[in-house]
Amino acid sequence: MRIIAGKAGRLAIKVPSAVARPTTDFVRQAIFSILGERNEDARVLDLFAGSGALGLEALSRGAASCVFVDEHRQAVAVITENLTKSRLEGGRVVRAEAQAFLKRDAATYDLIFADPPYFKHAGDKDHVTALLTSDFLAPRLAPGGSFIAEISSNQRSPESAAWTLVDRREYGSSAILRYEAIS
Template sequence: MSAGKSGSRAAVAVKRAGRARVVRIIGGTWRGRKVRFPVFNWLGTRTPGARALDLFAGSGALGLEALSRGASHVTFVEQDEAAVRELRARLAEWQAGDARVVRADALRYLAGEARPFDLVFLDPPFASELLGEAARLLEERHWLKPGALIYVECAARAGLPLLPAPWRALRAKQAGEVGYHLFAHTAPVAADTV
């Protein structure tokens, strides 16, 4: 993976919900490129070498940050055609290594053949009911490796839906209208051991 133009501080504006969002990478190989998110302080050393899934990718900010910080692979899943085009262009411009962009409905994607991940980013549209269903499919369809980390963003006011039992809360924070959560996937307890 190469940083592309060294020293470049180019920002890419992405239209979403009628307003431009700037993406700025804050650490790693592509530092100085515009992205957002404090989650990587929580992840610490878990990003390098990780296989990551950026579900409901939008601008791809979370997955791009993961690649910049050494993730070995990121799959981006987004259904909006314009966002997918922009993300593919950004990955090509930044000469991203092992990245895959899938234009698909996230829930339909999760209903397909599972390729387990070490790290999953869930940032669905806040006004939707997608978070609970995505969590259920991630668990039931075996998309999570043992010990996987799951980062969730949701509307703070709405709170979290019922999440799978093997998801153990590690961190949580609220900033304004947004709730940030980090979970670890633990092995389920067998019924005969209880």
């Protein structure tokens, strides 16, 4: 696992053992190609951050700041280590469950990433649908911002009356969804 491009490009990063499926280099490259200049000077929120790969990539490519949120102690420690090793500025790591963080946070973000555990079977929590249907995600997104989620390519794109699915792209077993809030 590595940061692909920018100031810390090609730097190897650690992945906590608690992360079963980190976003691959190929998928991260695709996400940032889709985003283009939207990442420049962006305020970024990385939910279910895991290794911090998405937020680190954003900072490396010119984002102004990134808040990394994960509820697992090991993930928080690894993200902190990866931030220190990369020498990227503007990162802050928070140990919290995603919905609880969104509920108490007052900031707005230009880009919000979510790469939760995949919803695979009946009974699994569908984190992306829960985020889209909560009252807490949309107020955190700045006007003109994007919510980018990764789900299994076998899963249908979650829908919500408050969000428009702008783009869906599939890369092997992953699908990248880009949403915008409906004003």
